[in-house]
Amino acid sequence: MEILSQLILNGVMAGALYALMALGFNLIYGVTRFFNLAHGVLAAIGGYAFFTLSKMLGLNIYLSVATGVAIAGLAGYGFDRLVYSKLRKRKASNLVLLVASLGVFTTAQAALSIIFTSQFQTLSETAGQEALSVLGGVVTRTQVIIIFSSLASMLGLAALLNGTSFGKAVRAISDDEEVARMVGINTGRVTGYVFFIGSALAGLAGILVGFDTGIQPTMGMGLLLKGVIASIIGGVGNIYGGVLGAFLLGLVENLGIWMIPGEWKDAVSFLLLIVFLVFRPQGIIKR
Amino acid sequence: MKKTFKALFGVIALISLAAGCSKSGKEAGEANIIRIGSVGPLTSDLAYIGENMKAAVELASDEINSAGGIKGKKIEIIYEDGKCDPKEAANAANKLINIDKVTAIIGGLCSSETLAMAPLAEKSKVILLSAGSTNPGITNAGDYIFRNVPSDxxxxxxxxxxxxxxxxxxxxxxxxxxxxxxxxxxxxxxxxxxxxxxxxxxxxxxxxxxxxxxxxxxxxxxxxxxxxxxxxxxxxxxxxxxxxxxxxxxxxxxxxxxxxxxxxxxxxxxxxxxxxxxxxxxKAYPEGFVDALSKKTGGKEINVYAPRAYDALKILASVMETAGTDTVLIKKGIYGVADYKGIADNYTFDANGDIKNADxxxxxxxxxxxxxxx
Amino acid sequence: MDYILHLATLVIIYAILGLSLNLVVGYTGLLASGHAAFYGIGAYSTAILTTSLGVNFFASMAAGIAASAGAAFLIGAVLSRFDGDYYALVSLGFNVIIYSVFLNWHGLTRGPLGIPGVPRPALFGMDFSSGVFFLALAACFLALTFLAARFVARSSFGRVLKSIREDEKAIQVFGYNTVYFKLAIFVISAGMAAVAGSLVASYINFVDPSSFTVMESVFILAIIIFGGLSSLKGSVIGALVLVLLPEALRFAGFPQAIAAQMRHVVYGLFLVVLMLYRPQGLFGEFKL
Incomplete structure (x- = not known):
């Protein structure tokens, strides 16, 4: 019984991280409609930005987190300005954007490896972090923070999208970009801000992963894929769906390896995706 | 379109030709250098070991050269990135053997690298000496294939x-x-x-x-x-x-x-x-070695394989002092190494090219x- | 000279992969991003059959093609209901699953240990182990693949594929069962990829899972995009450039410590610039 609760807790933790990635990915996808491979590397950028600020420059932790997240956001915004928006203006197909994002991803990841070396770094200070006993299982303080950040981000984003005129503009563009433009929304500028927010969320995920396990330049792709799977299972383009999908994915992954040897974890995630796509392609929450 | 095609093709042909020619041109004019290759992961997950071992090989080669080289000739180490990937290692070995015309290769670190390079080295009669590959499969990988690290x-x-x-x-x-x-x-x-x-x-x-x-x-x-x-x-x-x-x-x-x-x-x-x-x-590493290697690695800690890489080059060099660059003789020489006192261990090779002692x-x-x- | 032979052989293998993928991506418009899986099935079939059972190389290649086509049939049946980004994601997912099989099914594939000692081909006493002979053999396969691809492209079957790319609903109106066509080309393409896999296994004499990851699939995609989608000639040229580029960069004299990463930076920038300024690739008719 104890094992079951632990596995469930592990699943919830994993789900919370995937939710952050899914939120960012969903937001950007809703507005731009392409599979952005570079979204993953923004997590690494966030993590390394924090690392530089906190460990190397010695800044206060909270300041470093905020700045790290902002830097990731700016990076995503920059990629959009430099590459994607130009391609979108030209009505480039999704294939082109995908390859371009692959190029951005490869370059950014390699650049991080050059600057910081390929080595793995842990971000947290304390070893043997205080573990709290919850419902028969164990969670660390970091993991609790991850859950809260994830839920807070979701609520914050929901508030943003539903309660502000900016949010309305974003939803309008998601529905139909042409019409949004005709109605007078500055789609270019709004898209840019969306990239900033989505990328910032990825950066936050990267920092949190860094605290939980550690950072490495290559950490992006894995996180991205999980975020994408979560989004699709939950219903692409839908914020709440993405979060639900993320928690479902986290739970299935972790409970699944109770039965199956642990090394198949990635395969299990994709299998879940395929099952959903076959039986319920629109995801848990329809658009 | 045809023109672009021809131009592009021409450019590519030129690059490959230049690549092929430049190195061999250099080689012809410098018959007094002994070239030895070094293959290991300089990128990928195991880069931290690969970079460490590269520094150790550099250190050994510096020491050999300042002591006058091998039979009076300086040695030049050519480093290639194996990425702990068999295809990359095979590419690297191909370049080292066929373009750089190395006498021997120190490497790979990962067994997958070594196993991919072994058939090439064997066919071209180039010595392959690994300081890190422990897969039991390497024991029988070839006559020219050696390792100075114990099998798993x-x-x-x-x-x-x-x-x-x-x-x-x-x-x-x-x-x-x-x-x-x-x-x-x-x-x-x-x-x-x-x-x-x-x-x-x-x-x-x-x-x-x-x-x-x-x-x-x-x-x-x-x-x-x-x-x-x-x-x-x-x-x-x-x-x-x-x-x-x-x-x-x-x-x-x-x-x-x-x-x-x-x-x-x-x-x-x-x-x-x-x-x-x-x-x-x-064995406990001598102070001087630790200092010298730390300087090369920029203060990074010494990985357990790095001294073996250092020893590998030194063993090779010592055998080559007698055998020269004839790889058949070098091969015989390595098989004959008994109780060579290196930094990491005392080495005795067995008939398979493995080391006998594994303590x-x-x-x-x-x-x-x-x-x-x- | 041997080095050039070596590079040429690799170029040929990737050209075959490029051609096979182009049929699905370029002609039919389906963004298949998991092709390395079929490449891997071909490679492992040859590796396993030749080392454990002593099967002849050519027979093992036939078995590889069959296994790959079989897998493609099953996977394609699921994939055919999707298009666009979903197709890309699901095919990528299958790549991950098959890669996991390569990595974890130790009994069959020896997992990360890989399968060493894969022999070079031999037929009627003719030994192909020398570099030149192997290159000639590989070139023959490339020619065969090229002809097959061209045949498909120019046939009425090929025209249907292009119509699917342009407007699938329209051609369905005319009574064509597009699901069958999409499945068929996917299976054919997987079989071709397996040929490349058998060749590479025998060439490097060693197979391990790391050559068949998602990144490899993406590399093959990059080749055909660079060369120009739905241009067969483009796929071959694309393979030539993209295989030679990292090798040429090896000589570019970057400081050793960062040389490999710099190559990735250059490669990434190359892709971005390519997309910005010439997305149809070199010879693409498919105006992206």
Whole structure:
């Protein structure tokens, strides 16, 4: 019984991280409609930005987190300005954007490896972090923070999208970009801000992963894929769906390896995706 | 369109031609240099070991050259990135053998690199001496293929004997990473441990780059073992030990020689107390060596394979002092090496090109530092 | 000279992969991003059959093609209901699953240990182990693949594929069962990829899972995009450039410590610039 609760807790933790990635990915996808491979590397950028600020420059932790997240956001915004928006203006197909994002991803990841070396770094200070006993299982303080950040981000984003005129503009563009433009929304500028927010969320995920396990330049792709799977299972383009999908994915992954040897974890995630796509392609929450 | 096509083709042909010619042109004019290749992962997960070994080879080559080189000729080491990938290593070996015309190659680190390069080296009669590949398959990889690091089959057996007879553990759980090295060591441990009457109560594996072992650890905790034999590289070990502590896995841990990386114990701090592991009974490194190598690595810690890489080049050089650059003679020479006193070990090669002696010492970690176990 | 032979052989292998993928991506418009899986099935079939059972290389290649086509049939049946980004994601997912099989099914594939000692081909006493002979053999396969691809492209079957790319609903109106066509070309393409796999296994004499990851699939995609989608000639040229580029960069004299990463930076920038300024690739008719 104890094992079951632990596995469930592990699943919830994993789900919370995937939710952050899914939120960012969903937001950007809703507005731009392409599979952005570079979204993953923004997590690494966030993590390394924090690392530089906190460990190397010695800044206060909270300041470093905020700045790290902002830097990731700016990076995503920059990629959009430099590459994607130009391609979108030209009505480039999704294939082109995908390859371009692959190029951005490869370059950014390699650049991080050059600057910081390929080595793995842990971000947290304390070893043997205080573990709290919850419902028969164990969670660390970091993991609790991850859950809260994830839920807070979701609520914050929901508030943003539903309660502000900016949010309305974003939803309008998601529905139909042409019409949004005709109605007078500055789609270019709004898209840019969306990239900033989505990328910032990825950066936050990267920092949190860094605290939980550690950072490495290559950490992006894995996180991205999980975020994408979560989004699709939950219903692409839908914020709440993405979060639900993320928690479902986290739970299935972790409970699944109770039965199956642990090394198949990635395969299990994709299998879940395929099952959903076959039986319920629109995801848990329809658009 | 046709024009662009022709132009592009021309450019590419030029590049390849230039690539092919430039190196051989250089070679013709410098018959007084002995070229030796070095292949290892300079990028990829194991880059931190690869970079370390490269520094060690550099150090050895500097020392050899300042002592006058081999038979009066300077040596030049050409470094290539194997990326711990067989295709890359094969590409690298091809370039080294066919363009740079090396006499010998020190490398690879990963067994997959060495196994991919072996047929090429064998066919071209180029010496291949690995300071890090421990896959048992290399024993029979070829006549020109050598290694100065013990095969995995030794380490697991030694550990099993120690855990069973010295530590008296009966029920052990296994946690292994999914790489050729981890599996080789794990399997040899398992076979010997069971042979000695022990019981394996759980066996979990994780992909080498995985940083979340919690699922596997929960299952191991449920099996309630007396000890966990945990075979993994640095990163996996760091997260594994921490997560073990978090999840409340109380059993002591025993690891393999990759745990000699001090970075692990600095990172996990208290979580590592009581951990034990095996190390090739490397002799204590002389101060001068440690200083010189630290300078080259920019202060990074010395990995357990780096001194072996240093020794590999030195062994090669010493054999070449008598045998020259004739690889048939060099080959004979290496087979004949007996009790060569290197930095890491005293080497005697057997008829397969492996080293005969495989002695290990058990280390125990207390307060972030490893020391010999009682 | 041997070095050039070596590079040429690799170029040929990737050209075959490029051609096979182009049929699905370029002609039919389906973004298949998991092709390395079929490449891997071919390679492992040859490796396993030749080392454990002593099967002749050519027979093992036939078995590889069959296994790959079989897998493609099953996977394609699922994939055919999707298009666009979903197709890309699901095919990528299958790549991950098959890669996991390569990595974890130790009994069959020896997992990360890989399978060493894969022999070079031999037929009627003719030994292809020398570099030149192997290159000639590989070139023959490339020619065969090229002809097959061209045949498909120019046939009425090929025209249907292009119509699917342009407007699938329209052609369905005319009564064509597009699901069958999509499945068929996917299976054919997988079989061709397996040929490349058998060749590479025998060439490097060693197979391990690391050559068949998602990144490899993406590399093959990059080749055909660079060369120009739905241009067969483009796929071959694309393979030539993209295989030679990292090798040429090896000589570019970057400081050793960062040389490999710099190559990745250059490669990434190359892709971005390519997309910005010439997305149809070199010879693409498919105006992206």
């Amino acid at each position: 089959s030794f380490q697991g057996v030694y550990a099993a004997k120690y855990v069973r007879t010295k530590l008296n553990k009966q029920r052990v759980a296994l946690l292994k990473c999914l790489s050729d090295w981890c599996l080789g060591v794990n399997d040899s441990f398992k076979a010997e441990f069971v042979r000695l009457g022990g019981e394996i109560v759980g066996e979990e594996a994780f992909p080498q780059d995985s940083r979340d072992l919690r699922g596997q650890l929960v299952k191991i905790k449920a099996a309630n073992p007396e000890l966990v034999y945990f075979v993994s590289y640095t990163e996996g070990t760091i997260v594994g030990l921490r997560q073990m502590r978090e999840l409340g896995v109380k059993a002591p841990v025993f690891g393999a020689d990759a745990w000699s990386d001090p970075k692990i114990w600095e990172s996990v701090k208290g979580d590592g107390d009581g951990a034990m592991y095996l190390e090739p009974a490397n 290990y010492s058990v280390r125990e970690v207390r307060g972030g530092k490893a020391a010999g176990a009682k």
